[in-house]
Structure formats: structure tokens, C-alpha cells
Amino acid sequence: MTDAKDAPNPRTSFGKRLRQLRGDRGWTLAEVAERSGLAISTISKAERGVISLTYDRLSQLARGLDVDLAAFFNADGQSFEPGSFAVARKGEFKRQETKNYVYEMLFPDLWNKAMTPMMGSLKAREFVDFEDFVRHPGQEFLIVMEGEVTVFVEDRDPVCLKAGDSIYFDSAVGHLYASGGDRDARILVVCVPGAGA
Structure with missing residues (x-):
């Protein structure tokens, strides 16, 4: 039995994988920053396991490194081929935790998914805990599985969603999700990248 303190830290594992992907290309932090549009300090902190990146920053980094987003979570992924299928059993995911969200990245071993x-x-928090709106090319779907969620969309009134x-x-429009109650909410999100993403 593995002791919780001996379990690998997801941020540390992510950081090692990011450093490996950058090293495979022979690129400096400055080169990755230029290609991705992220600050050198952000990339450096992610590599050292100091911070976790939100989905929009993960997407920027993947574009900058010219890798599938799933490559951050699994070095041995395989491309999804026409006619194939995959099953994710409960608990089969890669965890990415930020200050406000806990992401469970499904099918991390499948690359080139649509x-x-x-x-x-x-996490049960207030809107003021967010630094800025999240935005990334593409479209996004969210369904509330448990609890309540308030969706903040730039230049629109907040939308309150209950379970179901x-x-x-359009995920290029600034958006944020927050638990609408005093407990954490469970969600399923599906992001589809936009053209050139």
C-alpha cells in the first residue's frame, strides 16, 4: 500500500514532463515563452511544480510546444484512430489542480482527440478569488453533475446552473466557473479547440 505522502505530486510530475518536452526540442524557457505567449516565470514555475496551469494556459503551452495537450500527462500516448474507441473507468484520469479548480483530465493516453x-x-469560492477571465480558442460545454455553478461570462449577466x-x-469569450453554493460542485466539461488551436 502506498502512503499518501509517498504518492507522486501531480504538479511535480507535470513539471518534469513539461521540462522533458522542452528539452526534447532543445528550447530555452524564453523560446517556449515566445512561442506560447506565456511569461517565462509562469513556465518556470510550472516546470518546478510551484504552480498548476489552467486549461487556457495548458492550451497555449501545447500550441507553443506543438504537442497534443494530452502529452503533458502521458509520454506514451497513442493517436485516436478512425473506428477506434476507448473506455475510461472511474478513477482513470490525470489530476491537475489549480487554486479554484480540480481538473480530472480524461483519456490522457489518447492523443489527437477532437x-x-x-x-x-x-472549489466553493467567491468570484473575487479569480485573477482574470479564462479564454481559449474553440467551443465549450459544461454540465453540472452535483451542486450549483455560477458561470461568469464577459459582458453578460452571470448564469446560475443547478445539477442537470x-x-x-464560444470559449474565446472570457469566462469563469464558480461553485454557486457553500460546497464544491462536480462538473463535466468538454472543450473543442478552434481553428489553428
């Missing part, structure tokens, strides 16, 4: 499915939890409610939107 969409990125994620389950997760929204869903929303679909």
Missing part, C-alpha cells in the same frame, strides 16, 4: 473531456470539482443544467458557448 475534444478534451474533463471532469472536476469547483448545462451550457454551451
Whole structure:
């Protein structure tokens, strides 16, 4: 039995994988920053396991490194081929935790998927805990599985969703999710990248 303190830290594992992908290309932090549009300090902190990146920053980094987003979570992924299928059993995911979200990246061993499915939890917090809106090319679907979620969309009134409610939107528009109650909410999110993403 593995002791919890001996379990690998997801941020540390992610950081090692990011450093390996950058090293495979022979690129400096500055080169990755230029290609991705992220700050050198952000990439450096992610590599050292100091911070976790939100989906929009993961997407930027994947584009900058010219890798599938799933490559951050599994070095031995295989491309999804026409006619194939995959099953994700309960608990089969790669965890990515930020200050406000816990992402459970589904199918981390499948590369070149047309969409990125994620389950997760929204920590019970207030809107003021967010630094800025999240935005990334493409479209996004969210369904609330448990609890309540408030979706903040730039230049629009917030939308309150209860268990079973869903929303679909252009993810290039600034958006944020927050638990609408005093407990964490469970969600399923599916992101589809936009052209050139």
C-alpha cells in the first residue's frame, strides 16, 4: 500500500514532463515563452511544480510546444484512430489542480482527440478569488453533475446552473466557473479547440 505522502505530486510530475518536452526540442524557457505567449516565470514555475496551469494556459503551452495537450500527462500516448474507441473507468484520469479548480483530465493516453473531456470539482469560492477571465480558442460545454455553478461570462449577466443544467458557448469569450453554493460542485466539461488551436 502506498502512503499518501509517498504518492507522486501531480504538479511535480507535470513539471518534469513539461521540462522533458522542452528539452526534447532543445528550447530555452524564453523560446517556449515566445512561442506560447506565456511569461517565462509562469513556465518556470510550472516546470518546478510551484504552480498548476489552467486549461487556457495548458492550451497555449501545447500550441507553443506543438504537442497534443494530452502529452503533458502521458509520454506514451497513442493517436485516436478512425473506428477506434476507448473506455475510461472511474478513477482513470490525470489530476491537475489549480487554486479554484480540480481538473480530472480524461483519456490522457489518447492523443489527437477532437475534444478534451474533463471532469472536476469547483472549489466553493467567491468570484473575487479569480485573477482574470479564462479564454481559449474553440467551443465549450459544461454540465453540472452535483451542486450549483455560477458561470461568469464577459459582458453578460452571470448564469446560475443547478445539477442537470448545462451550457454551451464560444470559449474565446472570457469566462469563469464558480461553485454557486457553500460546497464544491462536480462538473463535466468538454472543450473543442478552434481553428489553428
